[in-house]
Amino acid sequence: MMQIAVITGADRGLGFALTERLIREGWVVFAGQYMPEWPQLATLRDQAPERLHIIPLDVSSTESVQAAAQAVAQRTDHVDVLINNAGIISPAIQRPIREPQDYAEMQRLYDTNTLASLRMAEAFITLLDRGTTKRLCFVSSEAGSIERATRRSWFGYCMSKAALNMAVKLLFNDLRPDGYTFRLYHPGWMRTYMSGAKGNEADMEPEEAAAKALPFFIEPRADEDKLVMVDYIGSEWPW
Numbered sequence: 001m002m003q004i005a006v007i008t009g010a011d012r013g014l015g016f017a018l019t020e021r022l023i024r025e026g027w028v029v030f031a032g033q034y035m036p037e038w039p040q041l042a043t044l045r046d047q048a049p050e051r052l053h054i055i056p057l058d059v060s061s062t063e064s065v066q067a068a069a070q071a072v073a074q075r076t077d078h079v080d081v082l083i084n085n086a087g088i089i090s091p092a093i094q095r096p097i098r099e100p101q102d103y104a105e106m107q108r109l110y111d112t113n114t115l116a117s118l119r120m121a122e123a124f125i126t127l128l129d130r131g132t133t134k135r136l137c138f139v140s141s142e143a144g145s146i147e148r149a150t151r152r153s154w155f156g157y158c159m160s161k162a163a164l165n166m167a168v169k170l171l172f173n174d175l176r177p178d179g180y181t182f183r184l185y186h187p188g189w190m191r192t193y194m195s196g197a198k199g200n201e202a203d204m205e206p207e208e209a210a211a212k213a214l215p216f217f218i219e220p221r222a223d224e225d226k227l228v229m230v231d232y233i234g235s236e237w238p239w
Helices: 013-024 040-047 062-073 103-129 155-178 206-218
Strands: 004-007 028-033 052-056 081-084 135-139 181-186 229-231
Touching: 004 013, 013 028, 013 040, 013 206, 028 062, 040 052, 052 062, 062 103, 081 103, 081 206, 103 135, 103 155, 135 155, 135 206, 155 181, 181 206
Parallel strands: 004 028, 004 081, 028 052, 081 135, 135 181, 181 229
Antiparallel strands: none
16 A cells, blocks of 8 residues: 655755655655745655645634645545644743743634644544554654753743644544554754745755655554654653
């Protein structure tokens, strides 16, 4: 049976790099596209039209997520791996508590960084039920670790990632008895466009990060009954 993955936030950055690498390894990928004006996905599809299918996807919209699931279901009867990669950040997150907070922006971060993964899991559960690995992958962050938190602000971002980690734990409790497997991952500091312009001061290019992330996402683990957050060097992070 053909191995099939769905990836959110595949336009650029880590999502695109994961898409590219999966296709090279023989997977069929349904890539969620939020920015049709960004050319990389279309170029890659021209190179591998049988293996890459682009689906319009705004993970902050329940209607868009449901439409994406229907589009995938028209082409395949199963999904093996769902990679919840889409995420956003905002300059407003750095405001300390003595400055006015942008709560609408915090809600936007929470909607995309947290609730989007639940939307995707709910919409794709029937297709995942028929997959071989039933694998749910989530790109989180060290910013979601409460025990190791050192920042004094970043409220919206850190809180959204901590809430994502809790959502994954609840999904794990519910779906692991049904044979689902889970990956919760901190990919490191990447040179991406999350802040609008490419952050060249970061540690890794997305292609480097994808090379570290993909084996964790698609290979089996010795103990699938233990949910852990793992980083790009293989270290486990506390909740």
